[in-house]
Amino acid sequence: MIKKIQQDFSYYSHEFKDNYRKGVHRLRTILASRAQAQAFVSNAGGTAVVLGYEPETPDKNAQELYALLAASPYIDDAVQTFLGSIYEAGAESQDAMYSDSARCLEILHDPVMSRAAGAGTVSAGKWIATLAGQSCNLYRDMNAVAASDIAMTAVAASETAMEAVISGTIALNAVAASKTAMTAVAANETAMAAVAASRVAMSAIIGNSTALNAVVTSSVAMAAIIGNSTALNAVVSSSTAMAAVAASQTAMAAIASSQTAMAAIASSQTAMAAIASSQTAMAAIASSSTAMAAIIGNSTALNAVVSSSTAMAAVASSNTARTAITNSATAKNALASSPLKxxxxxxxxxxxxxxxxxxxxxxxxxxxxxxxxxxxxxxxxxxxxxxxxxxxxxxxxxxxxxxxxxxxxxxxxxxxxxxxx
The missing domain is CATH 2.60.120 (Jelly Rolls)
Structure with a gap:
């Protein structure tokens, strides 16, 4: 005999999938009614249709259905119903679901379940807290985890917890928006290695001033960014990120002493526009022989410097920079053509x-x-x-x-x- 969950799955599959456009409209209509929405998110078969698709093989409306449910106020109930149908021992409550560390690891390593667990504010917070070795019942949701110095110190030190943070928009945005969370992340090599390796994470960092300020004022964070081409390219190609970098003595000290970082900076018009217009940035550049060599060796960078009164003031104030310029025929030629002359x-x-x-x-x-x-x-x-x-x-x-x-x-x-x- 077919079990009820299978019958429900079949029913909702027909409702949502027989006509892709109408299926999306049906779910939107369901979620617009509190009574209908609560009934739906309590149905294991129905939630499995929306939350259970393979990330690598979505059909034509799978992502749109998922996005609708994820953006609704019923997502945590839907996640609990979905995972509760897989783990009966955790079906009683969210604390029961995420109190088992082995179960949380199993969820993490399954792309369907980890996507679901990361979709809700409550589920993500309790799941990540347990992955970090914390008691999930101490934290209401992901925002509570991000606001806790104790929790975030543990999260930042845990590869598995950071993997969960980076894999979910809810967790990543909560961390990026929290000064407490970002202070912990930016100071931890494990956490920053994970962040630097992820385009999604770097985008979230750059897009949030709290996160960006924490990163550019941390030598640990800057070392991680400089050491990862994904992260470094994200920073040098962003005017927002480079404005923050150029204003930070910590960030500029790290960049000016790194051949890798300076090569990336010197080749980017976006990066050099920020550097050349910043007194803080140019003070660091002008006092570093490594940085000056990179500037002189790249026409993009050199033209930016000789065209900026801020940059030239820093160069003229530094014996290191003056020596580098006067020993370079290339630099002298650029200065001879400067619009500042x-x-x-x-x-x-x-x-x-x-x-x-x-x-x-x-x-x-x-x-x-x-x-x-x-x-x-x-x-x-x-x-x-x-x-x-x-x-x-x-x-x-x-x-x-x-x-x-x-x-x-x-x-x-x-x-x-x-x-x-």
Whole structure:
């Protein structure tokens, strides 16, 4: 004889699957009525039709039916009914269902059951608490787990619990939105290794300011991100993520010292736009020979730096950066074409003049001395008080000054080209 659960499964299969479009409409109608919804989520055969499809082989409306039920206020009851039909010992209550750690592991390793357990706020919280070695009856739901320092410390340290967190939208979003949860995750190598390896998890982190701030202010978290190409690419391609990274001394210290991270940053216009416009980021870049080598070695990065007044101020302030620039013909060529450059022409008639061009930092690109004959040998420029003779014609200088640029010239058409920093 066919059991009732099988009969119900067959009935709801016909209702939901004989016509895919009408099946979705039928479930929507059921969920719109409290009485009908409660009756449905108490039916093991019916919930099995919606929650029991194989993730790898959905039919034409399986995902839409699942999404409707998952978004409804009845999802936890539906999950309990569905799993209770599989585990009779846990059918009594959610605490009974998730109190058995072996059962929770079994659920985790089954793609259908783990998807179901992760779909409800209550079921996800109690399931993940047990996977982390906690008593599930101490936590009302996933939000309670995420708000608990004790629970989240345990979750972050558990590979199995983190696997469950990352596999479910409910848990992942709850963790990402909780400062307590993200502090625990960002400080734990196990947790961050799991997060960094998951595109879904990284998307959730980047999309939530609480989570993103926790990650970029943690050296453990940044090490995990830098060490995983999935995570690193997600960060450098996101203007939101890079804005947070560029504003964090912790994040920038990790990035500036890593050839891997700097290679990724330097190749990304999005990343370099954030870096070049941030004083915090450029201070870290300019003080690191590793970072400066990456910048100079990539035209995208170099052009971003020489086009930004913020970036150039940081470069001019750092002996490390100045040395790297002045030792590179590539960098000097880029500076010579910088949109920041300005040209000052004497322009007040022929006659000797000692003029201070700039008080402050800058980069002297070139001097043009229109004089000839005896006047040429008398013309000079001073960088930070150090005088250099200026012959006739154009002299490509390519040097930084940190306090002042002055010039002594005669011809009205003589000029000096520099970048104020």
């Amino acid at each position: 300005t040209t000052v022409t004497k322009g007040n008639g022929n006659g000797w003049e000692n003029r201070t061009i700039r008080n402050g930092m800058g980069y002297l690109i070139s001097c043009y001395n229109a004089n000839s004959g005896g006047e040429a040998g008398s013309t000079w420029y001073k960088l930070d008080g150090a005088q250099t003779s200026q012959p006739a014609g154009t002299t490509n200088v390519g040097k930084f000054f940190t306090s002042s640029l002055a010039i002594y010239w005669w011809s009205s058409t003589s000029s000096v080209t520099y970048i104020p920093c």
